[in-house]
Amino acid sequence: MGKKINRREFLKIAGASVGxxxxxxxxxxxxxxxxxxxxxxxxxxxxxxxxxxxxxxxRACQNACRRANNKPAELDPTGLYDAPNDLSGDTWTLxxxxxxxxxQTWSFVKRQCMHCIEPACVxxxxxxxxxxxxxxxxxxxxxxCFGCRYCMVxxxxxxxxxxxxxxxxxxxxxxxxxxxxxxDRGEPPACVEACPTGALVFGTRSELLAEAHQxxxxxxxxxxxxxxxxxxxxxxHALYLSGVPFEDLGFPQLDEKPLPESIKIPLDxxxxxxxxxxxxxxxxxxxxTRGEEDKS
Amino acid sequence: xxxxxxxISAQRTLSWGRMLLWGLALWGLVAAIYRLTNGLGASTNLSxxxxxxxxxxxxxxxxxALAAGGFTIGAIVxxxxxxxxxxxxxxxxxxxxxxxxxxxxxxxxDLGLPWRIWHPLVYxxxxxxxxxxAVCVMTYTTVLxxxxxxxxxxxxxxxxxxxxxxxxxxxxxxxGIVLSTMHQSSLGTLFVLSGWRVSxxxxxxFLPLLFFLSAVAAGLxxxxxxxxxxxxxxxKKLDQPLLAxxxxxxxxxxxxxxxIKAATFVMSGGLAALGENLxxxxxxxxxxxxxxxxxxxxxxxARVREDRHLLFRAAFLVAFGVLLNRFNVxxxxxxxVAYVPTWAEWGITLGMxxxxxxxxxxxxxxxxxxxxxx
Numbered sequence: 001m002g003k004k005i006n007r008r009e010f011l012k013i014a015g016a017s018v019g020x021x022x023x024x025x026x027x028x029x030x031x032x033x034x035x036x037x038x039x040x041x042x043x044x045x046x047x048x049x050x051x052x053x054x055x056x057x058x059r060a061c062q063n064a065c066r067r068a069n070n071k072p073a074e075l076d077p078t079g080l081y082d083a084p085n086d087l088s089g090d091t092w093t094l095x096x097x098x099x100x101x102x103x104q105t106w107s108f109v110k111r112q113c114m115h116c117i118e119p120a121c122v123x124x125x126x127x128x129x130x131x132x133x134x135x136x137x138x139x140x141x142x143x144x145c146f147g148c149r150y151c152m153v154x155x156x157x158x159x160x161x162x163x164x165x166x167x168x169x170x171x172x173x174x175x176x177x178x179x180x181x182x183x184d185r186g187e188p189p190a191c192v193e194a195c196p197t198g199a200l201v202f203g204t205r206s207e208l209l210a211e212a213h214q215x216x217x218x219x220x221x222x223x224x225x226x227x228x229x230x231x232x233x234x235x236x237h238a239l240y241l242s243g244v245p246f247e248d249l250g251f252p253q254l255d256e257k258p259l260p261e262s263i264k265i266p267l268d269x270x271x272x273x274x275x276x277x278x279x280x281x282x283x284x285x286x287x288x289t290r291g292e293e294d295k296s
Numbered sequence: 297x298x299x300x301x302x303x304i305s306a307q308r309t310l311s312w313g314r315m316l317l318w319g320l321a322l323w324g325l326v327a328a329i330y331r332l333t334n335g336l337g338a339s340t341n342l343s344x345x346x347x348x349x350x351x352x353x354x355x356x357x358x359x360x361a362l363a364a365g366g367f368t369i370g371a372i373v374x375x376x377x378x379x380x381x382x383x384x385x386x387x388x389x390x391x392x393x394x395x396x397x398x399x400x401x402x403x404x405x406d407l408g409l410p411w412r413i414w415h416p417l418v419y420x421x422x423x424x425x426x427x428x429x430a431v432c433v434m435t436y437t438t439v440l441x442x443x444x445x446x447x448x449x450x451x452x453x454x455x456x457x458x459x460x461x462x463x464x465x466x467x468x469x470x471x472g473i474v475l476s477t478m479h480q481s482s483l484g485t486l487f488v489l490s491g492w493r494v495s496x497x498x499x500x501x502f503l504p505l506l507f508f509l510s511a512v513a514a515g516l517x518x519x520x521x522x523x524x525x526x527x528x529x530x531x532k533k534l535d536q537p538l539l540a541x542x543x544x545x546x547x548x549x550x551x552x553x554x555x556i557k558a559a560t561f562v563m564s565g566g567l568a569a570l571g572e573n574l575x576x577x578x579x580x581x582x583x584x585x586x587x588x589x590x591x592x593x594x595x596x597x598a599r600v601r602e603d604r605h606l607l608f609r610a611a612f613l614v615a616f617g618v619l620l621n622r623f624n625v626x627x628x629x630x631x632x633v634a635y636v637p638t639w640a641e642w643g644i645t646l647g648m649x650x651x652x653x654x655x656x657x658x659x660x661x662x663x664x665x666x667x668x669x670x
Contacts, residue, residue, distance in 0.1 A: 129419070
């Protein structure tokens with residue numbers, strides 16, 4: 001084999017590959033800016049406000065959700081009651097009861113997807129199966145998902161659940177009544193419509209925030225002075241009022257930074273730099289050390 | 297030009313070790329069938345409170361880090377022209393390829409809908425670190441297969457194809473370096489987005505950098521470990537000065553890793569978390585003392601590097617430290633419910649490893665893995 005000719009060949013191809021890689025890098029960065037489908041935050045989308053002080057724990061919301069979204073009941077041992085313990089592959093929302101240790105204070109709390117303005121699950125999903133709809137809801141396309149479950153690992157509220165007991169499992173979580181068409185028709189989600197006490201209210205996020213603050217102002221004795229979801233993780237579309245501390249109800253303490261922001265630097269800046277930098281470095285190293293080849 | 301591996305071929309015996317490997321592979325096969333026919337819930341102990349388990353920690357995270365020797369040795373031999381390392385190139389490319397195949401296969405079994413594993417080719421979320429990992433791992437496994445095909449074509453005597461692959465080898469190696477830097481670091485980015493779940497002992501925004509550096513150190517160390525194991529298995533002479541030099545490079549990478557790990561640990565408030573949870577603190581101390589500091593001191597000593605057994609032990613500790621680190625980040629220190637893998641989870645993991653060793657042995661017997669190429 002003619003070694004010298006080969007090396008020149010190599011060089012040519014190496015040069016071409018550098019060009020190719022640079023183009024790819026450019027394309028990736030450019031398309032990263034245009035790609036909006038899964039990740040376009042909605043500023044004032046539809047929201048719901050849950051007022052724990054008004055909730056009587058009737059669980060009409062829970063049953064309405066099952067009917068609207070075709071989810072089977074999770075029966076208790078007697079087989080008479082629908083009694084889910086937690087969110088699950090069959091349960092998108094449920095009412096839980098919090099009781100303090102001395103039993104003196106208690107509160108109901110509704111568990112469901114928080115519909116973050118900038119959701120970690122949507123940033124996590126490699127395929128864009130989880131996405132933000134134009135109404136602000138976080139919805140799921142089961143035809144795209146391949147079941148990596150990274151959304152479950154990254155959601156700080158522990159909302160996405162999996163259908164562990166089937167051979168064709170999908171992610172299950174509240175989609176704000178998007179897939180059943182209610183939200184697109186402008187109807188409130190089934191759970192809100194079913195609520196008999198007004199503990200659940202539907203509206204735009206700004207309307208409901210104003211409403212929530214009004215309630216706190218009108219009855220400061222009744223509420224913890226905090227609207228959960230106003231700022232947490234950059235804000236959510238599910239907003240909460242409570243008479244007991246939110247930690248007691250199982251809500252995590254989060255700062256105002258949206259979770260996807262934590263990966264902006266490694267993903268949007270470091271990756272293109274790696275592509276350009278490592279290619280340049282490798283080609284340069286190849287050229288510089290070419291003369292110092294070991295005898296072997 | 298066609299070099300066969302007759303000398304090694306002659307030593308074929310049905311030893312206890314070989315039977316054990318076939319047994320594990322069979323266990324893996326049964327487990328794989330069970331997993332695919334009965335679903336994730338029936339075959340694993342994964343749950344809503346522990347969505348990722350053994351397969352992600354050992355086969356994907358640790359396995360891919362330990363297989364980083366493939367791109368580093370490629371860079372050393374083909375890019376930096378240090379041809380004296382050539383004897384290590386082929387066996388390392390082969391083990392790296394097997395490592396990535398195991399990683400990809402375990403992702404296949406871990407996916408809820410495995411037959412959709414090709415979806416990243418069609419559906420893209422460019423903002424997801426996992427998308428980047430998926431695309432890089434797919435591409436890089438192909439790159440490793442092409443790098444390895446040179447050996448296969450050489451063994452088969454297919455000279456035209458052999459020359460064709462040879463002609464694009466340098467761009468392939470460069471592509472391998474770029475892709476590896478990308479996905480080795482992005483595996484760390486996975487746990488930046490889900491940082492709230494990671495124990496403060498390991499939680500830092502610098503995880504991508506730490507994952508990359510530790511992968512390079514582990515990759516270099518694994519070359520040393522595997523060279524020792526291969527020398528024993530095939531009664532080959534060990535080129536100790538060559539491995540010693542590799543050990544020195546590993547030492548420097550490990551030093552940079554240790555400094556950045558220490559700095560980011562203090563910066564992100566890890567000190568305050570020490571002792572908060574005794575079990576995690578213990579795991580952390582074992583990782584940094586046994587897996588980083590002791591091998592660091594060892595590898596910087598020329599006496600250790602020149603001693604076959606001591607260098608092997610130091611390199612083994614580095615690999616162990618990185619393996620433990622990946623488990624600490626993704627399993628032990630990751631918030632979730634208690635979890636013990638099932639027989640099927642162990643079966644698939646151990647079976648694939650056994651299968652990889654058997655395949656390595658097959659390749660060594662039939663293709664010029666240890667022979668000098670051109």
